[in-house]
Amino acid sequence: MTQQGEEDGYYWKIVRRAIASLDAASEAGAPPVPLEQIAAEMNFSAAHFQRLFSRWAGISPMRYQQYLRLGHARRLLEERFTALGTADAVGLSGSGRLHDLFVTWEAMSPGAAARRGAGLTLRTGWAEGPFGRMLGTASPRGLCGLAFTEEIGDETALAQMRARWPEARYSHDDAGVGALVAAALGGHGGARLHVIGAPFQIKVWEALMAIPSGHVSTYGEIAGAIGSPRAVRAVGTAVGRNPVGYLIPCHRALRASGALGGYHWGLPVKRAMLAHESALTSL
Numbered sequence: 001m002t003q004q005g006e007e008d009g010y011y012w013k014i015v016r017r018a019i020a021s022l023d024a025a026s027e028a029g030a031p032p033v034p035l036e037q038i039a040a041e042m043n044f045s046a047a048h049f050q051r052l053f054s055r056w057a058g059i060s061p062m063r064y065q066q067y068l069r070l071g072h073a074r075r076l077l078e079e080r081f082t083a084l085g086t087a088d089a090v091g092l093s094g095s096g097r098l099h100d101l102f103v104t105w106e107a108m109s110p111g112a113a114a115r116r117g118a119g120l121t122l123r124t125g126w127a128e129g130p131f132g133r134m135l136g137t138a139s140p141r142g143l144c145g146l147a148f149t150e151e152i153g154d155e156t157a158l159a160q161m162r163a164r165w166p167e168a169r170y171s172h173d174d175a176g177v178g179a180l181v182a183a184a185l186g187g188h189g190g191a192r193l194h195v196i197g198a199p200f201q202i203k204v205w206e207a208l209m210a211i212p213s214g215h216v217s218t219y220g221e222i223a224g225a226i227g228s229p230r231a232v233r234a235v236g237t238a239v240g241r242n243p244v245g246y247l248i249p250c251h252r253a254l255r256a257s258g259a260l261g262g263y264h265w266g267l268p269v270k271r272a273m274l275a276h277e278s279a280l281t282s283l
Contacts, residue, residue: 012128014042015056016150018049019130022065023268032065056130059279066279101184101247104141105206106196117165124161124170125177126154129185130276131246131269136177137161142192143180145243151266164243184247193244200228204238211252214281216274218256240264246273 018038025033038061039049053061123138129148135157137145145164147157162170183191195205203226210225211217223235242250245265251273255261263270 011052011056012130014044015053015130016128016132018042018053018061019064019272020132020150020268022061023272026065027268032062035061059276063279064275101191101193102142103193103195103209105202106194107199107202108196115167117168120165120168122165122168122170123173123177124158125172125174125181127174127178127181129181131272134181134245135161136181137243138173138177138180139194139196142194143177143184143244143247144194144196146181146184146245146247148245148265148269151269152264157265161243193247195244195248197238197241197243200226200234201238201241204235205242205248208239208242208248208250208253211249213249214277216252216254219253219261220256222253236261249273252277 018041021038021041022033035050036046039046042049044052050060053064120139122144125136125138127134127136131148132150133148133154135145135147135149135154136143145161147161149157152160162168180191184193195202197205204222207222207225219232219235219239220229222239223229223232226235228234239250239253240262242248242264245251251263251270253261260267260270
């Protein structure tokens with residue numbers, strides 16, 4: 001790893017620790033943590049930490065905390081609900097960072113599913129980001145997996161990824177896969193996703209990508225948008241099977257009550273993602 005890469009990884013870890021601390025305080029019902037306090041916890045001056053956090057998280061620590069308050073998910077559902085049937089008509093589909101992604105959808109046939117990845121060559125690599133440590137997986141056609149491991153652990157994330165394609169060939173490539181992850185998260189033009197799933201899953205994942213950054217929708221709304229209004233439970237399962245976290249934004253799917261619902265990579269990660277996007281959208 002280059003010196004710049006090592007520095008970036010170090011700073012990602014600092015911001016990740018800060019986000020975890022702020023999230024824990026919010027969950028406990030504590031008042032917003034002053035800048036000086038969180039900076040001291042991270043062993044930085046207030047001014048230095050403000051610049052560091054804003055650079056890596058995109059918003060200031062105080063603004064970030066405004067979007068971690070209890071009830072934020074319900075307010076999102078009330079104020080920024082996206083009816084997917086009208087998203088395309090009003091130009092919302094593909095908004096935010098997703099417009100810079102080239103997505104190749106590959107629907108598995110029953111035969112392809114039965115082969116369990118035989119013939120696939122996949123690379124894996126670890127990277128750091130604003131929501132913690134990440135495991136990226138890439139095929140020759142692009143990024144096909146992105147997992148967040150802070151809550152579930154590295155070993156579990158790796159085992160779950162391999163379980164999707166147990167017969168595939170794997171190689172380790174932190175630098176190459178990390179570059180693909182950075183390009184996709186950073187909205188750099190030319191970033192590519194190669195998403196492989198069953199036809200029903202792909203319909204659900206395409207609907208998720210129609211929810212703009214800073215907005216949310218419900219599992220029922222997604223079911224209706226793909227023409228299967230009674231299949232809410234099956235939609236929830238497909239959302240949970242999304243292989244590419246954040247980029248296919250399953251974190252934007254909420255229950256009709258406004259509850260967060262589940263999240264494969266942990267509810268603290270989901271809360272942080274929603275807070276991050278809401279704050280950026282409000283700038």
